[in-house]
Amino acid sequence: MTTEGLLVPPGHGxxxxxxxxxxxxxxxxxxxxxxSTFEVEVPPGFDVGAHxxxxxxxxxxxxxxxxxxLAFEPRVRTPDRWQTWESRSGQGVVRATPGTAIxxxxxxxxxxANPTDAPAKMLFQASPPPDxxxxxxxxxxxxxxxxxxxxxxxxxxxxxxxxxxxTPLRHR
Numbered sequence: 001m002t003t004e005g006l007l008v009p010p011g012h013g014x015x016x017x018x019x020x021x022x023x024x025x026x027x028x029x030x031x032x033x034x035x036s037t038f039e040v041e042v043p044p045g046f047d048v049g050a051h052x053x054x055x056x057x058x059x060x061x062x063x064x065x066x067x068x069x070l071a072f073e074p075r076v077r078t079p080d081r082w083q084t085w086e087s088r089s090g091q092g093v094v095r096a097t098p099g100t101a102i103x104x105x106x107x108x109x110x111x112x113a114n115p116t117d118a119p120a121k122m123l124f125q126a127s128p129p130p131d132x133x134x135x136x137x138x139x140x141x142x143x144x145x146x147x148x149x150x151x152x153x154x155x156x157x158x159x160x161x162x163x164x165x166x167t168p169l170r171h172r
Contacts, residue, residue, distance in 0.1 A: 006031045016136060018144035020046060020171040023136050029129030036129040042067060042120040045172030047113035050082035052164045053106055057127045060102040060112065065120025069096045070111040071104050082111045082167045109166060135161040
């Protein structure tokens with residue numbers, strides 16, 4: 001860990017890109033003990049699928065576009081279509097617009113999807129580092145292959161990185 005600060009100008013950072021997502025690493029475990037920080041471009045039709053982390057905490061901040069977002073325990077965890085889930089208090093999925101912040105504590109089911117025809121962009125933090133850094137590298141390798149996503153490979157990857165997948169990841 002360095003004792004110097006870090007300044008990452010706009011358009012800078014390590015980029016991993018596939019047809020499914022573009023992720024720019026802004027802050028990694030090399031510079032922060034608290035969280036890894038990413039800029040994530042979410043293309044139309046991308047759905048990360050509902051999932052839960054036993055130990056990780058996440059923060060999302062919508063910068064551009066719109067995303068459907070879930071961050072609650074549903075009455076019933078159905079195996080598909082998290083967009084229809086409802087919490088015990090009656091909360092449903094929210095359409096997040098620029099300026100929306102979402103905090104996801106450990107154990108909280110969550111998901112995001114871009115149901116629009118325009119790309120969306122968000123700032124994403126995951127704690128502790130560097131788990132999500134490694135996860136993104138491996139996930140984007142899987143999603144970068146031709147054809148539909150290999151759901152078995154994604155499931156195995158997620159298990160290694162404290163992710164219990166509740167509904168499938170999808171992308172156009």
